[in-house]
Amino acid sequence: MTIVGLDIGGANLKAATAAGEAVTVPFPLWQQPGQLAGALGSLLAQLPAADFLAVTMTGELADCYPNRAEGVRHILKVVEQVAAGRPAAVWQTAGEFVSVETACEFPELTSAANWHALATWAGRIVPAGYGLLLDIGSTTADCILLHDGSPEPRGLTDFERLQTGELVYTGVRRTPVFGVAGEVPLRTGRVPLAPELFATMRDVWLLEGQLAEDAADSDTADGRSATIPAAEARLRRAFCAMEQELSSADLHKAAAFLAAEQQGQLHRAVTRVVEAAGRPFSMESAEVADSQAEGSAALNSLIGQVLISGSGSFLAARIAETHPLLAQAETLRLDSLAGPAIATAACAYALAQLAAERC
Known part of the structure; x- marks a missing residue:
């Protein structure tokens, strides 16, 4: 099963597989929220076909949204659209993956959780x-x-x-x-x-x-x-x-x-x-x-x-x-250790690794 981690930011979109493939593209979400689906589709097309999406975000802070909760809901609605029936899970600062529905229900735990995923994965270097x-x-x-x-x-x-x-x-x-x-x-x-x-x-x-x-x-x-x-x-x-x-x-x-x-x-x-x-x-x-x-x-x-x-x-x-x-x-x-592409998309890579272990 190919798991792809997605880190959806306000200025950049990042995706990575647990195998070490990674892509980062600029995307001004605050200017083009209606084009997010197309941008994510193009991003995913640059990696092996995903069977499972592990998702985090910071783009909900963009001022195209009236508040962060609305940003979370819009971004996850687009993720479901792009997933096209494939399973997806969302990382929260509680330290676990949840369904898209639960992630929308608790936006305060979903918002800006990418750093927490990276830190959770990074913790293994300090047992x-x-x-x-x-x-x-x-x-x-x-x-x-x-x-x-x-x-x-x-x-x-x-x-x-x-x-x-x-x-x-x-x-x-x-x-x-x-x-x-x-x-x-x-x-x-x-x-x-x-x-x-x-x-x-x-x-x-x-x-x-x-x-x-x-x-x-x-x-x-x-x-x-x-x-x-x-x-x-x-x-x-x-x-x-x-x-x-x-x-x-x-x-x-x-x-x-x-x-x-x-x-x-x-x-x-x-x-x-x-x-x-x-x-x-x-x-x-x-x-x-x-x-x-x-x-x-x-x-x-x-x-x-x-x-x-x-x-x-x-x-x-x-x-x-x-x-x-x-x-x-x-x-x-x-x-x-893993190359500049992975270092740049570190949160997406960490998500893919965590999902491979937990989902």
């Missing part, structure tokens, strides 16, 4: 003691504590996880540069970034040499190619500057600063998550002190393994290499 899942994607990052073979999150909903540091709304492609820093030090002093979608972190990481150029890819802020010259033009526009005002060298320095700022955001999230190990979530205890965490000798040896996944694995690896709380941990990169 005893503590580990950390660090998944950095195009739009968001997940930092999840693993303990004795299972995920140990403090928050379950996106709202809770934003407060605990387990969800950081930053990614290596779609995040606008002004979402990483309000201003950047340049030759003339600190210059504010225009709060407009002129450039994204994809442009930054292109200039940093961490993302490959692709002249045929126009999934960028201005719809032009994902090349270094076009990335420079977009980043220059974010400063409202002309070519004679900001040189290529200036822009590369700005990119280095923005890259470091994004790394710093995620560094702080790791600190918060590790420092809070074993503590239950509450509104009062969501914030923790970074200095307290990094000053603890016990915490410096708490994490035994770090599993890295996502299209931003290169950034996760930087954090694993430089964070004092991860200095003694073994780092496992999913892109090295």
